[in-house]
Amino acid sequence: MSDNRLHTVFFDAPPHNRIGDKDVSISYGDLPAILLQLDAFFSAGHKRQLHCLAIRTENNALIAGVIIYLLSKNINFLLLPVNQAPPAFCDAVLTFRDNRPAGVDPHRSMEILPNHLFNKAVTGMQPASGLVLFTSSGTSGRPKYVCFQQQQLIRNAANCRERFRYNPDTKVLIPVPVGHMYGMGAGLLPAMLAGANIFLTDRSNIVKLYESIKQFQPDIVLITPVIARMMLLLDKPVAVKTTCITAGEIIKPETFKQFENKFGCLINLYGSTEQGAIATSPVDETDSVSKSEGILQPLPQVAIKIDGEEKGEILCRHNAPFHGYVDEHGYVLAAPAEATSWYSTSDVACDTGNGYFKIMGRKDNCINRSGFLVSLEKIEETLEDLFKMISKAVVFELDNNRGLSNRLIAVCEVQEDDFPDHLHIKETCRLQMTRHQVPDEFYFIRNMARLHNGKPDRQFLMQHYQTLLKN
Amino acid sequence: MNEVTIAAIKEKIKHIIANDLDVNISIDEIPDDASLYDGGLGLDSIAIVNFIVIIEKKFNISFDENEINAKLFNSITDLAGVVHTKVSEKIDTPLA
Numbered sequence: 001m002s003d004n005r006l007h008t009v010f011f012d013a014p015p016h017n018r019i020g021d022k023d024v025s026i027s028y029g030d031l032p033a034i035l036l037q038l039d040a041f042f043s044a045g046h047k048r049q050l051h052c053l054a055i056r057t058e059n060n061a062l063i064a065g066v067i068i069y070l071l072s073k074n075i076n077f078l079l080l081p082v083n084q085a086p087p088a089f090c091d092a093v094l095t096f097r098d099n100r101p102a103g104v105d106p107h108r109s110m111e112i113l114p115n116h117l118f119n120k121a122v123t124g125m126q127p128a129s130g131l132v133l134f135t136s137s138g139t140s141g142r143p144k145y146v147c148f149q150q151q152q153l154i155r156n157a158a159n160c161r162e163r164f165r166y167n168p169d170t171k172v173l174i175p176v177p178v179g180h181m182y183g184m185g186a187g188l189l190p191a192m193l194a195g196a197n198i199f200l201t202d203r204s205n206i207v208k209l210y211e212s213i214k215q216f217q218p219d220i221v222l223i224t225p226v227i228a229r230m231m232l233l234l235d236k237p238v239a240v241k242t243t244c245i246t247a248g249e250i251i252k253p254e255t256f257k258q259f260e261n262k263f264g265c266l267i268n269l270y271g272s273t274e275q276g277a278i279a280t281s282p283v284d285e286t287d288s289v290s291k292s293e294g295i296l297q298p299l300p301q302v303a304i305k306i307d308g309e310e311k312g313e314i315l316c317r318h319n320a321p322f323h324g325y326v327d328e329h330g331y332v333l334a335a336p337a338e339a340t341s342w343y344s345t346s347d348v349a350c351d352t353g354n355g356y357f358k359i360m361g362r363k364d365n366c367i368n369r370s371g372f373l374v375s376l377e378k379i380e381e382t383l384e385d386l387f388k389m390i391s392k393a394v395v396f397e398l399d400n401n402r403g404l405s406n407r408l409i410a411v412c413e414v415q416e417d418d419f420p421d422h423l424h425i426k427e428t429c430r431l432q433m434t435r436h437q438v439p440d441e442f443y444f445i446r447n448m449a450r451l452h453n454g455k456p457d458r459q460f461l462m463q464h465y466q467t468l469l470k471n
Numbered sequence: 472m473n474e475v476t477i478a479a480i481k482e483k484i485k486h487i488i489a490n491d492l493d494v495n496i497s498i499d500e501i502p503d504d505a506s507l508y509d510g511g512l513g514l515d516s517i518a519i520v521n522f523i524v525i526i527e528k529k530f531n532i533s534f535d536e537n538e539i540n541a542k543l544f545n546s547i548t549d550l551a552g553v554v555h556t557k558v559s560e561k562i563d564t565p566l567a
Contacts, residue, residue: 211539233524
């Protein structure tokens with residue numbers, strides 16, 4: 001097995017800069033020695049010949065060394081969320097030991113166990129192919145395996161390094177899971193490429209976050225919209241003003257402005273597991289209004305095209321596209337994406353000029369009503385803004401068997417004791433929304449059915465909304 | 472404020488956990504030495520934030536950002552001690 005030289009870029013970092021967690025801190029200068037230790041660990045039992053290693057990811061400093069080692073040896077690996085079973089294409093699972101001793105001794109800190117689902121006779125994955133795989137829950141809740149050539153993943157990370165200006169003087173706090181594309185592709189990898197100081201915290205507990213900010217004094221913190229809202233609810237200043245990066249659902253303009261006023265610069269990152277980082281809020285934009293309204297600027301090396309005159313599906317041409325989806329046995333399902341082809345993101349956006357754009361919602365959450373493109377997510381957002389008692393709204397279209405136009409149904413989670421009056425809600429909607437946006441029927445429920453990733457379970461609600469109402 | 476009042480603070484804190492947070496736990500199931508998250512009651516991040524906000528409101532106190540740390544949530548006893556100190560300070564502060 002020949003080494004590739006990709007990993008040597010990590011050795012260019014200032015040797016005293018560090019990657020740490022609550023128990024362990026390693027310097028970039030330590031990395032060559034750590035890689036030797038890892039080589040001894042992986043050589044035992046021929047683990048370097050693995051078809052694919054599933055890693056039960058944790059936000060700890062040692063994982064940085066493991067990732068660099070696996071990249072350097074071209075060993076295929078899958079970043080596996082903690083609660084997910086490994087797929088059959090992985091022949092082994094790496095787990096970090098509980099109550100491991102301080103330090104980086106791989107033999108005492110982690111173990112590799114066989115995956116009994118693996119069957120060498122049917123696997124489509126060849127050892128040492130230099131593949132990195134992520135799981136993506138998608139909108140269906142069923143995991144998909146998204147495969148990258150490692151060079152593409154590094155290229156993706158380099159785009160993030162440039163946009164977020166990670167450099168050796170930067171201190172990056174990563175409290176979001178590095179097992180997902182956001183934490184790995186926009187956080188750990190680009191920060192390591194830049195030789196930045198990095199601190200990883202496990203689980204996004206707000207108390208730990210405040211402690212980590214106080215101790216580490218970061219310049220950049222990766223958060224989620226949920227963390228942003230929790231910080232606003234808690235209403236406590238943080239120890240230092242930092243730049244916060246957020247990814248995931250769109251943050252409402254008012255929330256965005258409140259956050260920037262209280263905590264400093266907020267940058268919204270738009271991307272996906274398949275494409276990695278695609279665009280961000282304009283980082284040099286001083287006008288916080290346009291930032292808060294969700295204006296996005298593509299990353300360097302990423303081109304965006306709106307499939308329509310003013311609004312339509314976002315097509316993306318990335319310098320670092322993913323290789324394809326793989327099935328349970330490691331066979332590539334879709335033809336590998338090429339850098340020259342346009343990738344359909346399934347998101348809908350409007351062109352805001354100057355090469356910027358603004359997300360309107362998922363394509364499958366947009367409908368055509370009397371010739372008008374209507375974003376269901378926009379309606380949901382408006383309902384949640386207009387009616388404070390509605391904590392979450394899900395809007396969908398149902399076929400009308402009577403040959404009339406389809407019905408627009410709104411299922412709303414209400415936290416207050418009394419459900420609101422349908423007529424009042426509808427009347428207010430008529431005043432505040434366009435005719436095509438007003439739902440035909442409203443249903444109020446106590447608890448929204450959700451997927452394990454916290455998003456509302458739209459399929460379930462579409463099938464069962466009337467039953468839920470009766471319970 | 473005497474020991475009985477600290478006991479009352481503990482009871483009130485337990486009442487908040489059992490009744491005001493979206494957690495499935497009864498007052499009887501909350502020991503004084505229970506940690507509020509890791510390895511204890513296991514309150515998640517959202518519950519912790521709601522908990523802090525409710526504690527501040529119901530005791531009419533405010534935690535300094537430096538006090539928002541794991542130590543504060545080590546146990547009901549520790550938290551009651553901090554709340555007790557803050558409530559006492561408010562009582563002892565003369566009106567301007």
